[in-house]
Structures are given as structure tokens and as C-alpha cells.
Amino acid sequence: MSINIKLQDFTATIHQTSKYNGGEFDLVHVESLIVTDQPIPSDDTWYIPNSKPIDPMFKSIFEHAKINLMPTHSSLIQERIDGFGDALNEAMSGDENETKKDITTLALLSAFSKTTLNPIENTENTYLLSYSYKLFPIAPNIFELKVTLPFPGFIMPDNGDEIQITVVTPINAIIDKEKTMGISEDNQQIQPQYAEFTYSRKQAISFQYTTDPEFTIRYNY
Known part of the structure; x- marks a missing residue:
């Protein structure tokens, strides 16, 4: 079963749990707003990463x-x-x-x-998917979040529909701008937008695109 998607707004907040667990993992919390072109049956199920x-x-x-x-x-x-x-x-x-x-x-x-998927009340074909999972380092103090949007099972027609991703990194993390990238379906790089929050000592990165892209966000302490 494939579902046409009009918008997927993916937001990930990464927490610096590795500081307190001996560098074992950081914890990622995802909120993804999804708008489709038709209703999704209430008994339609998805497999999501668990936090075990x-x-x-x-x-x-x-x-x-x-x-x-x-x-x-x-x-x-x-x-x-x-x-x-x-x-x-x-x-x-x-x-x-x-x-x-x-x-x-x-x-x-x-x-x-x-x-x-949780339907948003008083909306049409609009859903929220929330989950948390562990992000393990690829090397000491170096982490890499990878995501391909839309999620497998959704189809993004090439008619102006939209993919958005925003990732907020942990306290004191530094985004590696050389290793962080968005790659489009035709293997073209997608330009990111960066933000830095002095008070909270966090950084953020955002991408926007209209076909099936793959994103890699690498950061280190």
C-alpha cells in the first residue's frame, strides 16, 4: 500500500544523553506532521523505531x-x-x-x-507521528542522524508537494558542515539553512525540498 503525501514536516530534537551514560547514545525525539491527499484508515499501522x-x-x-x-x-x-x-x-x-x-x-x-498515525482533530487528512529512539555514535563523540523522506510507504508526487526537515542538535554539539548534507533523488545536493542559539548552546539545521531526498546530519562534541 502506498499513500500520496502532500506535506511531511519532520522535526527532530536530539538530547545529550551521551554525556551521562558514558558516551553510549544520544536520545532523539521526532515529531512528524504528515498531510495526505486522502484519509488514512484508522487501523492502518506503521512500524517505528523503539527506544529499547x-x-x-x-x-x-x-x-x-x-x-x-x-x-x-x-x-x-x-x-x-x-x-x-x-x-x-x-x-x-x-x-x-x-x-x-x-x-x-x-x-x-x-x-x-x-x-x-494520530489524526489531528478539526483537520482534513492531517496526522502526527511521534517517536523516540537511541542514536549511537559512529566514532567517539561523533553522531550521525540519517533520514529519507517521505517515510517508506508514502509517495511524494512531483507536483509541488513539500518535504521539510529541522534538526536541533544537543547542548554544545557542533554541526559538521562538510559531512552534513541533503541529497535529492537525482543525486543533487540540497542547500541547508543553519541557526545557532547562544543562550541554549544549541545549533539547528533545516532543509526543504519537493521530491524524495535523503538527509545526513553529523555533529560532534
């Missing part, structure tokens, strides 16, 4: 498979589950590709929770 600890082995699986955990329509996850097959026989027969897919599917299910 992720086993280091599962983290390695995601990194190897180049999987970026983000909200995904349940139909797309169900496709992976339906393709799970006979995992035991596949492994015993030496089918490495299918075995890798099966292991990755299990790891994904452990890192996701199921939810529905």
Missing part, C-alpha cells in the same frame, strides 16, 4: 545491510515476513543470501514497535 537497547550484534547487522531504521508502513515489513521462508532449511542448505535476509528481518522486528 539494541544488541551490538543487531547494530552490526543493520550497518552491514545499510539499513537506516525509520518509520515504515506495516505492509512493507509484512513483505519481509512473508519472504522469511523456511529459515532452518535455508541455513542448513547453505543458502547464505536468504539466511542473511531472514536474520535481518528478525533484527528489524526486535528494533521496531507497531503504531498508528
